[in-house]
Amino acid sequence: MxxxxxxxxxxxxxxxxxxxxxxxxxxxxxxxxxxxxxxxxxPVAAMKKIADEIFEKESVTALQYGITEGYAPLRKLVAERLKRVYGIGKEDDELIIVTGGQQGIELTCKVMCNEGNVVLCENPSFIGALNAFRSLGARLVGVPLKDSGIDLSALEDALRANPNAKFLYTIPTFQNPAGITTNLETRKAVLKLAEKYDILILEDNPYGDLRFTGEDVPTYKSMDTEGRVIYCGSFSKVLSAGMRIGFLCGNSDIISKIVVAKQVEDVHTNNFFQMICAKYLEEYDLExxxxxxxxxxxxxxxxxxxxxxxxxxxxxxxxxxxxxxxxxxxxxxxxxxxxxxxxxxxxxxxxxxxxxxxxxxxxxxxxxxxxxxxxxxxxxxxxxxxxxxxxxxxxxxxxx
Ligand SMILES: Cc1ncc(COP(=O)(O)O)c(C=O)c1O
Missing domain, CATH: 3.90.1150.10 (Aspartate Aminotransferase, domain 1)
Structure with a gap:
């Protein structure tokens, strides 16, 4: 056929x-x-022990349907860690669990974009995100990277040329593929431009925990005062990629729409691995x-x-x-x-x-x-x- x-x-x-x-x-x-x-x-041995305990004591929770927003203890633990480590999480923010950062990226685009809408991204950028945006009919406009991070004058040109662009997708820390980290001065300037041109930022940070030299740089989300940043994180690079546990944190108005989109996509993220992840955070020393x-x-x-x-x-x-x-x-x-x-x-x-x-x-x-x-x-x-x-x-x- x-x-x-x-x-x-x-x-x-x-x-x-x-x-x-x-x-x-x-x-x-x-x-x-x-x-x-x-x-x-x-952490194979720890996960095996946790998995055995889950099947002994809480098998129904693991095997039954769960809620779309995610397993409540995991949401709480991730929100606490985001606050503690990254200063992320305001009163009107909501955090949900997604099936890998990949789903968080795709859902954000699905909720924000109509066919043909522009998404701004770093050039080069993460192929999984670019293909997600393409598959949803978004038009990609790339902004070059410099050693200091996204090229500010090129970003402003792109914002001027695409006044209806829906969001800027950025991986500011240890960028995939370039390995570049956007410095603080550039991040502050990007936030100012986002305000000036009234655009949302999707901050993707799956590698943020993996700094091995130099000083931490504050995330966009921690500096955001207007609900302009959706933060996407993941446990793929620090616990297990096959577990498929990621999270999105943003203003509750936009996150509530993303929850509806997720409901249609996969109902909820795998309960068993959400529970493994939660118990690991609770009982072991992730740091x-x-x-x-x-x-x-x-x-x-x-x-x-x-x-x-x-x-x-x-x-x-x-x-x-x-x-x-x-x-x-x-x-x-x-x-x-x-x-x-x-x-x-x-x-x-x-x-x-x-x-x-x-x-x-x-x-x-x-x-x-x-x-x-x-x-x-x-x-x-x-x-x-x-x-x-x-x-x-x-x-x-x-x-x-
Ligand atoms: C920049 C970036 N974002 C998101 C992801 C998706 O990660 P996951 O869906 O495993 O959480 C990756 C995976 O390699 C990545 O490099």
């Missing part, structure tokens, strides 16, 4: 990252392409657990940056993340990214080309994303050395 799928889905391509995973089976291959947390960050993950990623990021410093030709630029799991490399514009990625794949080293993350699919990218949470220490050194050799070869071919 010929499936006459909707126009929106006809133009959507499978994620380049998922496609790369198909080539990863070869023994000895090195992947810098993942976006996964390291499995050592899963100590996170400190261990930070230390692991501090070491891995240090190894990758050290290898880049040592091996990579100076013409290739790269960001120096202060946390999170990614960094972003940029080839000189005269080199072909496609050729670089192909040669890397031929030598069994996999990276994600920047084209996967651009707001406008027609844009040519010269950058690629490197992940350091998954590869082993040895793979990091060996893989970066190979990438550096390929960049060196291509540069010398270009000169000759």
């Amino acid at each position: 010929e499936y006459k799928v909707s126009e929106k889905f006809r133009s959507l391509k499978p994620s380049a990252i998922r496609e790369i995973f198909k080539s990863l089976g070869t023994p000895g291959s090195i992947s810098f392409a993942a976006g996964n947390p390291n499995p050592d960050s899963f 100590a657990h996170i400190a261990g993950i930070r230390e692991m990623y501090r070491k891995k990021a240090g190894l990758m940056l050290g290898a880049l410093d040592r091996y990579m030709p100076k013409e290739v630029g790269f960001t120096r993340p202060e946390g999170g799991i990614f960094l972003w490399c940029s080839l000189p514009e005269r080199l072909s990214l496609d050729e670089f990625v192909k040669r890397a794949g031929d030598r069994n080293v996999f990276v994600v080309p920047g084209t996967a993350f651009v707001a406008d699919p027609a844009e040519v990218s010269h950058s690629f994303r490197l992940n350091y949470s998954m590869p082993s220490d040895e793979e990091i050194d060996r893989g970066i050395k190979i990438l550096a050799e390929i960049a060196g070869e291509m540069l010398s071919e270009d000169r000759s």
